[in-house]
Amino acid sequence: MSIGTAEIERLIITAIPDAKVHAETDDGHHYTATVVAETFKGKSRVQQHQLVNAALKSVLDNGSLHALALKTNAPE
Template sequence: MGEKTMAMEAHEIESMIREALPDAEIRIEDLRGDGDHYAAYVVSPSFEGKNRVQQHQMVYAALQGKMGGDLHALALQTSTPE
C-alpha cells in the first residue's frame, strides 16, 4: 500500500512563512477542506523592490521544500503594503 503523506495545516503554513517574514500579514485559506489545497495571501514590506516571481520564491523558500510533498497545492498571492 502506498503511504499517504500527512497534510499540512493552515497554522503550520502560516508559522513557517511568519518565521521567514516576521513583518508579514498572512492569511491562509483551506480551499477544499482537505488539508491539501490552500490559498496564501502574504503582504510584506520585505517584498519591496522585488518582482512577483522573487516574492513567490521567498515564500516557497520559507516552506522549506514542503511544496509538492506535504503541501500539494498552494495558490499564492503576494504584495507589498499599500
C-alpha cells in the same frame, strides 16, 4: 500527510517576520495563502513567490504541501 493552515502561516512568518499571512483551505489538500510584507517592496512577483516558497521548502520537499496558490504584495 496534510499540513494545517496555522503551520503554513507560522513557517512564512518565521522566514518573513514582517509578513501578514492568511492561509486557507476548503478541502485540506488545496491551499491559498495571501502574504503582504514590507520585505516585498521593490521585488518582482516572481521574487516574492520565491521568498515564500523558500519559507515553505521543508513541507514542499516532504510532500506535506503540494497545492498552494499564492497571492503576494507589498503593503500600500
